[in-house]
Amino acid sequence: MLLMLYLIAITAEAMTGALSAGRRGMDWFGVVLIACITALGGGSVRDVLLGHYPLTWVKHPEYLILTSIAALVTIFIAPLMRHLRSLFLVLDALGLVAFTLIGCMTALDMGLSMTVAAVSGVITGVFGGILRDIFCNDIPLIFRRELYASVSFAAAWCFLLCQYAGLPVEQGTLITLFGGLLLRLLAIRFRWEMPKFVYKDGH
Amino acid sequence: MLLMLYLIAITAEAMTGALSAGRRGMDWFGVVLIACITALGGGSVRDVLLGHYPLTWVKHPEYLILTSIAALVTIFIAPLMRHLRSLFLVLDALGLVAFTLIGCMTALDMGLSMTVAAVSGVITGVFGGILRDIFCNDIPLIFRRELYASVSFAAAWCFLLCQYAGLPVEQGTLITLFGGLLLRLLAIRFRWEMPKFVYKDGH
Amino acid sequence: MLLMLYLIAITAEAMTGALSAGRRGMDWFGVVLIACITALGGGSVRDVLLGHYPLTWVKHPEYLILTSIAALVTIFIAPLMRHLRSLFLVLDALGLVAFTLIGCMTALDMGLSMTVAAVSGVITGVFGGILRDIFCNDIPLIFRRELYASVSFAAAWCFLLCQYAGLPVEQGTLITLFGGLLLRLLAIRFRWEMPKFVYKDGH
DSSP states (O other): OHHHHHHHHHHHHHHHHHHHHHHTTOBHHHHHHHHHHHHHHHHHHHHHHHTOOSOHHHHOHHHHHHHHHHHHHHHHHHHHHGGGHHHHHHHHHHHHHHHHHHHHHHHHHTTOOHHHHHHHHHHHHHHHHHHHHHHTTOOOGGGTSSSSHHHHHHHHHHHHHHHHTTOOHHHHHHHHHHHHHHHHHHHHHTTOOOOBOOOOOOO | OHHHHHHHHHHHHHHHHHHHHHHTTOBHHHHHHHHHHHHHHHHHHHHHHHTOOSOHHHHOHHHHHHHHHHHHHHHHHHHHHGGGHHHHHHHHHHHHHHHHHHHHHHHHHTTOOHHHHHHHHHHHHHHHHHHHHHHTTOOOGGGTSSSSHHHHHHHHHHHHHHHHTTOOHHHHHHHHHHHHHHHHHHHHHTTOOOOBOOOOOOO | OHHHHHHHHHHHHHHHHHHHHHHTTOBHHHHHHHHHHHHHHHHHHHHHHHTOOSOHHHHOHHHHHHHHHHHHHHHHHHHHHGGGHHHHHHHHHHHHHHHHHHHHHHHHHTTOOHHHHHHHHHHHHHHHHHHHHHHTTOOOGGGTSSSSHHHHHHHHHHHHHHHHTTOOHHHHHHHHHHHHHHHHHHHHHTTOOOOBOOOOOOO
16 A cells, blocks of 8 residues: 555656746756656655665666656646646645655664654655755745645654554554644645744844 | 776866856865866766765775866866867767766666666766756756757667667767767757746746 | 764754754744754765765764754744854854864775875865755855865865874874864954856856
């Protein structure tokens, strides 16, 4: 089931990446690259930081092909995207939580501590989007809109506490998925935001 | 011969990196750093993603010294650069194809699949320039002008198909070098571009 | 003593990172992330490039907690920061030299050459700040103001020459710390800058 979610998640993330590249007027090659980075970048950053080789897409090059196709399809159905916005928000929220879960599990499988597992979950969840924004020369969006990284953080700890409490992995996964999805959708609906830190100095 | 090409390529790439840094008015240290990143960044990203240690410049620190000297020389001969533009375009094209070939070979030597080898070639070919643009706070250029990443992609598959067809490495290398160089120079001459994806939404 | 310096350094760097995030109006989560990247990013880039696993913060997750707390404290005491500017400049200079020393030692412990050790020192010293500026979508500052990367470079070679001359590690460390700190503070006081390379072309 998590694999299924993962495939949906990388497809949805690839499509958001392709739209970002389109906003910058990139060529098709750039669109495919940004899509792959958005979908697979979070997991790659995690694996490189943890020294967890080979990376997912090196082991499963078919994921690269899937995200590339998703990017090319996006180019053609872009005019329809406007009408699918709500669907996308749900898929993106699912992806965020699924990536976070996979990041936590990867770190736990490597025998790392819970703090590192939480960080690994958040990195997997949010770094694809951060890299997308850096490559498109934007300030990363995730720190400026409704709860997003915080949902990843909450989901990571929810799963880790379920594990710590001795629940079976399947139950922890389900609880985290529903809780995380709910939190993200409520945050979008009611525009919940983290408090912002605004600092001005004489520079 | 490939080593010779590689040395020419990193020198040429270091010089384009130094000019980019100069456009931003960086100090000499920044110029050297951007030059090294442009010349050696593509191979470093590839090696980190594939877990291929030690990195080229760790094993051969003399390459770092070569690119640093190339950067410092560029500062002094910058006024001449205008007259060498065509030479540079040829050297840069040679470098693109040589980097791509080396990236493919590295992945094949590690026993990775052809899809991953092609990706490895493209990463080696184009990531130096992408990192240069990110460090200089530009939108990566390569997705906005004549065929560049696509030449790397085509060269990678040309070499891989030659290998697949059982040609000796030398022949595949030569065919790819000439084909890739020709494609890139034709693309510059006739301003061939990839189609662009332009997406506007209500954001 | 170096550990003590390291802890002071990551705390000071985390606080400068938090202030940068605040200048961009990021939310609290972004502030913590930028703080961690600024404090621990230089060492992480070094470890990933050298293949030196596990990374510092994976082995010592308490450093992550320290930098996160430093970031949150910064949010609350930000109005006081203006009055502490000189203190911060000294702490930041100390951090720069301490990071550089640690980077050199790490590379020497891995049996790498002196050139690579110097590069490792400079990467550890300055990449946290470079990553901070890239994530905040600025042109890296370090190449545009008083000697900074150059201090790291000089400190690296000072330490390496002390080692080469056969001095005990403690003496080399102390000489480098005092020399580096002095050089940085003099550079700030007298606005010493590296010469800049300004290049304009027809683009």
